Amino acid sequence: MEAFQNLGFWGTLLVTVVxxxxxxxxxxxxxxxxxxLEMKVAAHMQDRLAYMRTGWHGVLQPIADFIxxxxxxxxxxxxxxxxxxxxxxYIVFMGTYGAYAAIPFSSIFIGANIDLGAFFIIxxxxxVVVGILMAGWAxxxxxxxxxxxxxxxxxxxxxIPTALxxxxxxxxxxxxxxxxxxxxxxxxxxxxxxxxxxxxxxQKILITPFTVITFLVLFVASLAEVNRTxxxxxxxxxxxxxxxxxxxxxxxxxxxxxxxxANMFLVSAVAVALFLGGWxxxxxxxxxxxIWGMFWFVIKGMVLVFLQIWLRWTLPRLRVDQLMYTSWxxxxxxxxxxxxxxxxxxxx
Amino acid sequence: xxxxxxxxxEYVTHPGAIKSSSGKTLRTDEMIxxxxxxxxxxxxVLRLEIVVDGEIIVDVIPHIGYLHRCFEKHAEHxxxxxxxxxxxxxxxYCAAINEEHSYVLAVERMLKIELPxxxxxxxxxxxxxxxxxxxxxxxGTFGIDAGAFTPFLYAFHDRELILSLFxxxxxxxxxYNYFWIxxxxxxxxxxxxxxxxxxxxxxxxxxxxxNDLLTYNEIFIKRTANVGVLPKxxxxxxxxxxxxxxxxxxxxxxxxxxxxxxxxxxEWEPKVGKGEMGTVGDVWDRHIVxxxxxxxxxxxxxxxxxxxxxxxxxxxxxxxxxxxxxEIYARTETPRGELGFYIISxxxxxxxxxxxxxxxFVNLSVLPDISRGGMIADLVLIAGSVDIVLGQVDR
Amino acid sequence: xxxxxxxxxxxxxxLSSIAIGMRITISHLFVRSVTTQYPDVKLxxxxxxxxxxxxxxxxxxxxxxxxxxxxxxxITIETIKSTPDQDLGTTSTGQKKRLHVPVFxxxxxxxxxxxxxxxxxxxxxxxxTDVYEFSEFDRKNLIYNFSVMTPRDIEQARAKLKKAExxxxxxxxxxxxxxxxxxxxxxxxxxxAEKPAGAPQSQQPSTPASDSPGQxxxx
Numbered sequence: 001m002e003a004f005q006n007l008g009f010w011g012t013l014l015v016t017v018v019x020x021x022x023x024x025x026x027x028x029x030x031x032x033x034x035x036x037l038e039m040k041v042a043a044h045m046q047d048r049l050a051y052m053r054t055g056w057h058g059v060l061q062p063i064a065d066f067i068x069x070x071x072x073x074x075x076x077x078x079x080x081x082x083x084x085x086x087x088x089x090y091i092v093f094m095g096t097y098g099a100y101a102a103i104p105f106s107s108i109f110i111g112a113n114i115d116l117g118a119f120f121i122i123x124x125x126x127x128v129v130v131g132i133l134m135a136g137w138a139x140x141x142x143x144x145x146x147x148x149x150x151x152x153x154x155x156x157x158x159x160i161p162t163a164l165x166x167x168x169x170x171x172x173x174x175x176x177x178x179x180x181x182x183x184x185x186x187x188x189x190x191x192x193x194x195x196x197x198x199x200x201x202x203q204k205i206l207i208t209p210f211t212v213i214t215f216l217v218l219f220v221a222s223l224a225e226v227n228r229t230x231x232x233x234x235x236x237x238x239x240x241x242x243x244x245x246x247x248x249x250x251x252x253x254x255x256x257x258x259x260x261x262a263n264m265f266l267v268s269a270v271a272v273a274l275f276l277g278g279w280x281x282x283x284x285x286x287x288x289x290x291i292w293g294m295f296w297f298v299i300k301g302m303v304l305v306f307l308q309i310w311l312r313w314t315l316p317r318l319r320v321d322q323l324m325y326t327s328w329x330x331x332x333x334x335x336x337x338x339x340x341x342x343x344x345x346x347x348x
Numbered sequence: 349x350x351x352x353x354x355x356x357x358e359y360v361t362h363p364g365a366i367k368s369s370s371g372k373t374l375r376t377d378e379m380i381x382x383x384x385x386x387x388x389x390x391x392x393v394l395r396l397e398i399v400v401d402g403e404i405i406v407d408v409i410p411h412i413g414y415l416h417r418c419f420e421k422h423a424e425h426x427x428x429x430x431x432x433x434x435x436x437x438x439x440x441y442c443a444a445i446n447e448e449h450s451y452v453l454a455v456e457r458m459l460k461i462e463l464p465x466x467x468x469x470x471x472x473x474x475x476x477x478x479x480x481x482x483x484x485x486x487x488g489t490f491g492i493d494a495g496a497f498t499p500f501l502y503a504f505h506d507r508e509l510i511l512s513l514f515x516x517x518x519x520x521x522x523x524y525n526y527f528w529i530x531x532x533x534x535x536x537x538x539x540x541x542x543x544x545x546x547x548x549x550x551x552x553x554x555x556x557x558x559n560d561l562l563t564y565n566e567i568f569i570k571r572t573a574n575v576g577v578l579p580k581x582x583x584x585x586x587x588x589x590x591x592x593x594x595x596x597x598x599x600x601x602x603x604x605x606x607x608x609x610x611x612x613x614x615e616w617e618p619k620v621g622k623g624e625m626g627t628v629g630d631v632w633d634r635h636i637v638x639x640x641x642x643x644x645x646x647x648x649x650x651x652x653x654x655x656x657x658x659x660x661x662x663x664x665x666x667x668x669x670x671x672x673x674x675e676i677y678a679r680t681e682t683p684r685g686e687l688g689f690y691i692i693s694x695x696x697x698x699x700x701x702x703x704x705x706x707x708x709f710v711n712l713s714v715l716p717d718i719s720r721g722g723m724i725a726d727l728v729l730i731a732g733s734v735d736i737v738l739g740q741v742d743r
Numbered sequence: 744x745x746x747x748x749x750x751x752x753x754x755x756x757x758l759s760s761i762a763i764g765m766r767i768t769i770s771h772l773f774v775r776s777v778t779t780q781y782p783d784v785k786l787x788x789x790x791x792x793x794x795x796x797x798x799x800x801x802x803x804x805x806x807x808x809x810x811x812x813x814x815x816x817x818i819t820i821e822t823i824k825s826t827p828d829q830d831l832g833t834t835s836t837g838q839k840k841r842l843h844v845p846v847f848x849x850x851x852x853x854x855x856x857x858x859x860x861x862x863x864x865x866x867x868x869x870x871x872t873d874v875y876e877f878s879e880f881d882r883k884n885l886i887y888n889f890s891v892m893t894p895r896d897i898e899q900a901r902a903k904l905k906k907a908e909x910x911x912x913x914x915x916x917x918x919x920x921x922x923x924x925x926x927x928x929x930x931x932x933x934x935x936a937e938k939p940a941g942a943p944q945s946q947q948p949s950t951p952a953s954d955s956p957g958q959x960x961x962x
């Protein structure tokens with residue numbers, strides 16, 4: 001970003017707009033790829049083939065779907081609260097998209113290299129809850145409001161394990177800046193935070209079990225943050241029809257959908273940046289550099305996204321009380337133990 | 349935006365009312381939701397009117413009749429007894445063979461026909477294949493109710509294999525019209541026995557895989573154990589039957605207790621719920637009873653295939669079927685429970701009255717009782733575990 | 744087990760059973776798909792497949808058995824009697840056809856594919872084929888007319904039948920009239936039959952005798 005300092009007001013504005021649109025391009029491309037991936041993975045896990053007609057093995061299907069959604073009639077029910085109804089998808093998308101600002105895609109590409117990066121992501125992505133509540137309320141549909149309330153409760157409770165897991169990473173690296181956290185893990189796969197980071201050997205051995213647990217907890221909590229199975233209660237199809245977006249159709253629905261997929265990558269990206277070495281190459285300096293960094297970051301993120309898809313097509317769904325149990329009685333206590341243990345080991 | 353009625357002041361003394369810290373009573377409201385007839389998990393067009401307090405269910409009122417097709421009246425207006433069979437198929441379209449079996453049995457008992465041995469064996473094989481197919485739908489859709497989609501498609505694949513066996517035999521995949529009065533519409537095709545044996549060997553490991561994937565998944569167990577507990581006495585009082593009843597630990601199976609066909613010549617045993625994961629009679633028990641029954645059915649099929657005698661598949665019956673004036677009730681164990689047909693004959697060639705005792709309808713009636721106090725998510729599972737087919741409920 | 748034990752056991756069970764489930768789903772990722780690409784690849788229908796009805800109208804004798812057997816009344820058959828001078832040929836099973844079949848309609852939209860119409864057919868001319876792709880945009884197109892008679896044929900057949908019937912009726916009327924006349928002739932003659940009955944009585948037996956040539960041979 002330093003290269004663009006002397007461009008004057010308009011120049012800066014232009015550069016800002018272009019740069020901030022880049023993640024949007026990424027999100028859209030990524031959403032198309034992931035929707036295709038999800039459908040294909042789901043189908044093959046179920047001994048099916050999924051799309052086969054549009055292009056080679058149906059690769060053009062997500063684009064066709066997108067065009068179809070653009071053309072669809074925009075339906076807003078008479079009893080809906082029109083203003084909120086229209087606003088909600090944008091807020092949901094905004095919350096997700098805003099968080100992309102602090103994602104370190106590569107050593108040179110990060111929207112805003114702010115020192116409170118990790119904190120910023122947690123904060124901004126909480127905005128999604130507001131949008132979901134709005135959508136549920138404005139739809140004037142009882143299933144929607146159920147979905148929205150469930151979602152609010154779920155996201156608020158799962159933010160605690162997420163924040164605690166982030167805190168552990170911050171404790172080890174000593175920084176909230178995701179670039180710094182990533183750089184801390186340089187030097188290959190053994191230096192990733194999930195394996196204790198580049199600490200002295202004894203500390204590393206002691207700390208590794210706890211960081212592995214932390215990573216697992218972060219992954220589970222992130223599943224809940226993005227409403228994926230087994231935590232897909234807000235949109236539980238068999239219970240709440242489609243949850244908070246039951247009443248949405250066409251482009252507004254697509255916006256929720258894209259936001260959901262973008263969110264999947266977002267939480268994966270946070271986990272990657274904090275625990276899996278971010279854009280650092282797993283082979284030390286081999287295949288490293290800004291472009292390779294981007295490659296590694298996206299690959300690592302996609303592996304976690306694939307894991308999410310894999311889980312979704314394997315598991316049943318939890319019940320509301322069990323969801324809360326998991327958050328408050330399993331994930332959070334485990335992280336407290338980890339925090340204390342890691343703190344003690346670091347003091348050693 | 350959700351409309352709330354102005355409620356009488358007594359309402360605040362309702363147990364659901366919340367007291368704030370200042371001692372002032374906050375009014376909470378019960379909400380009435382319609383689940384269905386257009387809802388993904390009501391297995392057809394069942395409408396459940398649910399009164400909820402938050403997510404807790406206060407009451408459930410099932411509304412039925414959206415699929416009423418006047419089966420009983422139709423039966424009275426056919427030109428002969430044979431024509432009722434296609435209508436029987438359509439009662440429970442997931443287990444058409446079993447429906448036919450019941451009706452055909454009733455008419456044959458009225459006519460006092462002795463059937464060739466081969467017919468009885470083929471009927472047992474077909475009925476058990478159909479039972480597996482029907483249970484596969486039940487457990488598969490139950491998985492969907494719980495949020496797991498993949499087991500459903502595994503179940504459906506195996507069901508398709510069974511349907512192919514049926515199609516090979518009688519030409520139809522869903523509504524067979526295969527059991528005719530006094531026999532069968534077709535004899536088994538020559539390759540049937542081999543294919544059926546092949547299916548049995550293929551299917552056993554698949555049951556295990558299904559169990560690993562869904563039944564013994566800890567999330568699934570936590571969702572289903574201790575949910576929708578149907579105690580023994582309630583089950584009996586509501587005249588539940590089939591896996592509903594056996595799930596509650598009552599060892600009652602018409603194939604053994606009111607034998608028909610050649611079930612008494614085959615070694616098998618009814619499976620009952622034991623409350624392995626929670627209380628006896630919970631949703632998980634009903635699920636496991638279905639899973640175990642499929643294994644038993646495979647055993648029955650294998651034995652029946654081995655013992656299949658040669659012979660004719662049509663007993664000598666009068667050209668015009670005119671049972672003597674009188675009445676009969678014949679019942680069989682369908683995948684959903686006791687299906688009985690009560691037929692009154694006035695001596696003419698059409699039945700004077702046909703009444704079907706639909707197990708799905710009877711089992712459904714217990715739903716409000718066992719789902720009170722649960723959550724919406726539980727209700728979905730309980731309704732799924734009752735395994736209703738609306739064609740049979742509404743007739 | 745203590746409460747703590749149960750707590751950790753639950754977590755262990757959850758993780759292990761999730762792992763088992765994930766192993767199963769990932770193994771299916773590399774299994775060949777069991778579905779077929781329908782319009783491109785079609786499954787072979789078994790020999791006994793019960794799909795669209797087909798009527799070989801050349802063999803139909805218009806007996807109405809299939810229509811009677813149908814539980815949903817989807818088969819409509821109308822027939823016209825043939826006259827003795829017409830030869831409608833025989834069916835492939837060797838039965839003589841005696842009826843014109845001007846209307847043989849099957850409303851395939853109503854058909855429930857039960858197959859009950861097939862066995863009663865004496866000439867095996869109504870069969871269920873393995874054709875299952877016959878959707879239409881208009882429901883009316885699902886009423887299949889199997890009769891090959893043109894309206895002219897039908898008219899001719901009707902006319903012929905009418906003529907034949909008229910002739911028969913005329914004959915019958917004539918016969919009836921003759922009989923009545925004879926009766927009338929006989930009746931008034933009956934009371935005085937004892938005395939002058941010789942001539943009419945000798946007349947009467949002679950007429951039947953000439954009509955039925957079998958009788959003289961018999962006697």
